[in-house]
Amino acid sequence: MVPKVLQLKCYCNQYPWGKQGSHSLAATLCSKTPGTDFKIDENTPYSEMWMGTYPELPSYVLETGEDLQDVIDKHSAELVGGNVAKKFNHTKIPYLPKVLSIAEALPLQLHPNKSLAAKLHARNPDQFTDPNHKPEIALALGDFEAFCGFKPLTDIERLMKLPPLQAFMPQIRKPDFDDQMLKYVVKSMLEASDEAIEKINDALMKLPKEAFGADSYIPDLIPRLAKQYDKCDNGTVVALVTMNYLQLNAGDSIYIPADGIHAYLSGDIIECMARSNNVLNTGFCPRADRDSIDMFISCLTFTPHDAKEAMLPPKPFERCKNGKVKIYAPPMSEFNMLAAELGDGESETVEALGGPAIMIVTRGEGTMKADGKEHKLSEGYVFFIGQGVEVEYKASSGLQMFTAFVE
Ligand SMILES: [Zn+2]
Numbered sequence: 001m002v003p004k005v006l007q008l009k010c011y012c013n014q015y016p017w018g019k020q021g022s023h024s025l026a027a028t029l030c031s032k033t034p035g036t037d038f039k040i041d042e043n044t045p046y047s048e049m050w051m052g053t054y055p056e057l058p059s060y061v062l063e064t065g066e067d068l069q070d071v072i073d074k075h076s077a078e079l080v081g082g083n084v085a086k087k088f089n090h091t092k093i094p095y096l097p098k099v100l101s102i103a104e105a106l107p108l109q110l111h112p113n114k115s116l117a118a119k120l121h122a123r124n125p126d127q128f129t130d131p132n133h134k135p136e137i138a139l140a141l142g143d144f145e146a147f148c149g150f151k152p153l154t155d156i157e158r159l160m161k162l163p164p165l166q167a168f169m170p171q172i173r174k175p176d177f178d179d180q181m182l183k184y185v186v187k188s189m190l191e192a193s194d195e196a197i198e199k200i201n202d203a204l205m206k207l208p209k210e211a212f213g214a215d216s217y218i219p220d221l222i223p224r225l226a227k228q229y230d231k232c233d234n235g236t237v238v239a240l241v242t243m244n245y246l247q248l249n250a251g252d253s254i255y256i257p258a259d260g261i262h263a264y265l266s267g268d269i270i271e272c273m274a275r276s277n278n279v280l281n282t283g284f285c286p287r288a289d290r291d292s293i294d295m296f297i298s299c300l301t302f303t304p305h306d307a308k309e310a311m312l313p314p315k316p317f318e319r320c321k322n323g324k325v326k327i328y329a330p331p332m333s334e335f336n337m338l339a340a341e342l343g344d345g346e347s348e349t350v351e352a353l354g355g356p357a358i359m360i361v362t363r364g365e366g367t368m369k370a371d372g373k374e375h376k377l378s379e380g381y382v383f384f385i386g387q388g389v390e391v392e393y394k395a396s397s398g399l400q401m402f403t404a405f406v407e
Pocket residue numbers: 109111136262
């Protein structure tokens with residue numbers, strides 16, 4: 001019989017926006033994962049630790065070295081269960097959790113919906129490596145800054161009255177500033193030349209802070225973003241003028257629907273997404289890396305349309321004994337996320353879930369009893385937990401754990 005709890009080896013990638021060396025939580029957790037020969041180089045940025053079975057950076061079973069997906073394929077009934085396999089019509093884990101350590105803005109991006117993703121994958125499988133959509137959540141482990149969705153139309157309309165931004169407004173204007181108008185504005189911001197963007201950023205910085213009303217962070221963020229990329233990066237104007245700027249604390253989470261515009265700016269987060277790696281980039285990256293503006297604009301969604309709508313607040317998770325687990329449940333079918341915090345000496349039992357789970361320890365030490373075995377828990381330990389397994393946690397020193405699962 002296959003063991004239903006498998007400790008995993010996971011790996012970390014090195015995009016330039018990641019935090020440097022051991023400042024990167026992704027790298028630190030990865031280096032503490034047993035069984036990897038991963039050593040932190042202090043001169044390298046480390047961006048994302050991936051947990052799961054996406055082929056680009058898959059996880060391996062610690063004990064045997066097997067690719068996790070191979071084990072799952074061999075024992076899908078025991079590990080994934082019939083319900084989940086039927087729901088998704090395959091036995092792959094339908095989600096992909098990651099730890100991200102962000103020092104600089106990630107590209108301004110959206111993840112295409114299913115029908116566009118399928119078309120793009122068929123046309124260009126090297127860039128679009130799967131036919132799936134990729135709605136995602138980002139859960140802050142500490143201070144986290146992000147641009148996410150659009151501001152309310154009234155706020156954008158107010159900012160667009162600033163003289164330097166007039167150039168992005170259409171010649172013929174409808175009486176109301178609606179989503180069609182916003183689409184036009186975003187498109188003209190993305191199409192503007194380097195010189196135009198630089199000039200407009202300079203002009204915005206010369207305005208008195210009061211001119212920005214509630215959005216007085218804008219003149220402070222222009223030089224910060226300019227330092228990271230370029231004063232002429234089109235993403236700066238789009239993000240600052242049209243998007244929600246969120247400053248989140250540990251435990252806060254946002255949900256990004258398919259086709260939702262977003263760019264993460266700084267912090268350490270747990271991210272989880274539908275099993276996909278498709279992305280369209282338009283800013284905070286060199287021009288050569290940008291996808292077609294027309295394509296980007298054609299699939300833009302206008303949800304969320306204010307900061308509050310972007311938030312995904314947790315709820316108590318009912319299926320545990322001691323109330324130490326919360327659930328983040330985005331409006332999508334591929335996964336939910338559990339967050340557990342146990343103080344020194346505390347314990348918790350989570351009832352058997354109806355599908356596969358992936359759990360990471362982000363803080364503390366303790367033990368996990370599951371499937372008739374006791375496992376040591378420590379920072380950076382990652383486990384696959386098959387369907388139908390009750391799990392008993394005990395903390396020797398304050399434990400923090402995140403578990404993605406599907407049923
Ligand atoms: Zn994203």
